[in-house]
Amino acid sequence: MTVSPSPPFAADTGLPWDVAVDDAVGAIASARHRYGDTFALRSGGDNYLFTFSPTGVESFYALPEERASKGVADYLMLRRKLPEELFDGRRVLPGTLFRRDDVAAYLQNLKLALERTVTELGPAGSVDAFDLTRRLSHRMGLASWAGPGCAVGDKFDRLVTAFDILDGSDAFVHPDTMAEVEASGKRAERAALDEVVEIVGASVDRWKGDTGGPDSLFCRIVTAWTDAPAEEQLRGIAFDIALIHIASMSNLAAAVGWTMVDILEHPAAAQRIVAGDADLARRCALESTRLAQRSIMSRTVLKPVHLDTGDAVYDVPPGWTVATLLPLLNTTAAPDLDSWDPDRWTGHRLADVSALASPALVTAFGHGRHSCPAQPFSLAAMTTAVTHLLSSYEMTPGWSAYPRPVPAQIGGVARAEGRCPISYQAR
Numbered sequence: 001m002t003v004s005p006s007p008p009f010a011a012d013t014g015l016p017w018d019v020a021v022d023d024a025v026g027a028i029a030s031a032r033h034r035y036g037d038t039f040a041l042r043s044g045g046d047n048y049l050f051t052f053s054p055t056g057v058e059s060f061y062a063l064p065e066e067r068a069s070k071g072v073a074d075y076l077m078l079r080r081k082l083p084e085e086l087f088d089g090r091r092v093l094p095g096t097l098f099r100r101d102d103v104a105a106y107l108q109n110l111k112l113a114l115e116r117t118v119t120e121l122g123p124a125g126s127v128d129a130f131d132l133t134r135r136l137s138h139r140m141g142l143a144s145w146a147g148p149g150c151a152v153g154d155k156f157d158r159l160v161t162a163f164d165i166l167d168g169s170d171a172f173v174h175p176d177t178m179a180e181v182e183a184s185g186k187r188a189e190r191a192a193l194d195e196v197v198e199i200v201g202a203s204v205d206r207w208k209g210d211t212g213g214p215d216s217l218f219c220r221i222v223t224a225w226t227d228a229p230a231e232e233q234l235r236g237i238a239f240d241i242a243l244i245h246i247a248s249m250s251n252l253a254a255a256v257g258w259t260m261v262d263i264l265e266h267p268a269a270a271q272r273i274v275a276g277d278a279d280l281a282r283r284c285a286l287e288s289t290r291l292a293q294r295s296i297m298s299r300t301v302l303k304p305v306h307l308d309t310g311d312a313v314y315d316v317p318p319g320w321t322v323a324t325l326l327p328l329l330n331t332t333a334a335p336d337l338d339s340w341d342p343d344r345w346t347g348h349r350l351a352d353v354s355a356l357a358s359p360a361l362v363t364a365f366g367h368g369r370h371s372c373p374a375q376p377f378s379l380a381a382m383t384t385a386v387t388h389l390l391s392s393y394e395m396t397p398g399w400s401a402y403p404r405p406v407p408a409q410i411g412g413v414a415r416a417e418g419r420c421p422i423s424y425q426a427r
């Protein structure tokens with residue numbers, strides 16, 4: 001079964017999971033340049049229909065989940081890295097993280113994590129921007145859902161090590177390493193998962209003897225497993241926590257990292273944020289996230305769909321993946337979008353979309369039914385984190401040129417290719 005009418009076919013283009021590419025986004029950009037805004041390609045035995053036209057992107061965001069599934073596309077991507085058993089039988093899923101009281105609890109945990117970060121950093125020194133934000137988001141996340149004692153001391157360090165091995169985002173940040181992961185039978189990932197079960201298990205025992213706060217997410221996860229056979233309980237709880245942590249934290253950590261980088265490149269903005277301009281900090285977070293977006297947005301077709309791209313209406317059969325790529329839209333859909341300008345945002349929206357052929361062409365957190373349910377929380381967390389860190393320290397960037405994203409990355413928020421040292425001195 002194939003797409004009808006036949007779109008241009010980029011026979012010379014493959015995706016980084018299947019072929020060696022120097023620059024994953026550049027390879028799709030080159031195909032678009034040669035074949036137009038809508039084209040097909042085949043990679044690793046899978047068929048993809050990419051679209052970048054204004055109508056095509058709008059149609060993409062309107063695809064119904066039951067016919068063209070984001071959930072299935074995400075699963076197929078993440079399972080390249082994560083052991084299959086992690087997805088089986090989950091009872092509390094990442095999509096249920098945002099009940100109203102939950103967000104307040106996560107933000108409270110972020111404040112505690114920031115205080116601990118400042119203690120760890122001490123009065124002066126040097127730190128990598130992305131190491132700093134990654135450790136911070138591990139700490140906030142584990143305090144929010146991994147149970148008593150998991151965000152401090154030895155347990156925390158062991159969990160950080162385990163989650164750095166079990167990092168689902170490797171599937172799109174380092175797609176070129178997935179063949180190796182497959183060949184190893186995911187041995188390292190399974191060992192890391194066992195470590196998570198052991199540590200979380202100890203904290204479940206402690207919670208049962210103590211109390212974890214009656215309505216915390218951790219408490220809800222433990223409660224969801226009370227009727228399971230004893231031998232399944234601990235693994236079930238630990239796997240729910242692991243999937244939530246893996247699915248939620250790494251893009252947020254990277255986005256805070258780029259926000260720090262961009263603000264440090266703009267000292268006037270840094271000064272206003274330290275003086276208390278939280279609205280500017282939030283707009284900086286949106287702007288840095290927009291520019292750092294490397295997301296491949298994909299939908300796995302389960303039942304036939306029509307995709308209107310403006311110049312044609314394609315019938316796309318089951319088995320195909322419909323996709324678009326944010327870095328090819330976010331910075332080029334109108335003049336001047338390649339520069340960092342937090343003033344282009346008002347609220348959560350672009351202030352002026354008149355130069356865009358469609359507002360759907362630019363985004364930080366997505367459009368339509370699948371747009372990010374964590375956007376308000378993420379922006380609040382990013383604003384709090386950068387404000388706290390910049391107010392605690394005078395920071396000086398140590399990079400000689402603006403950091404570059406990992407070239408093979410195709411998905412999520414960019415990770416930096418090299419080190420991004422910041423030297424800091426307490427204010």
Ligand code: HEM
Nearest residue numbers: 094095248251252255297365366369370371372373374378
């Ligand atoms: C700065 C950090 C983040 C960015 C830039 C971001 C970005 C996005 C984007 C662009 C989408 C839409 C993807 C698509 O349409 O294919 C999305 C969806 C989603 N995000 Fe986020 N996200 C962030 C943080 C988080 C966090 C912390 C969570 C925590 C659970 C989260 C959970 C989700 C979920 C569950 C969806 C899928 C919603 C659905 O399918 O209906 N995100 N995110």
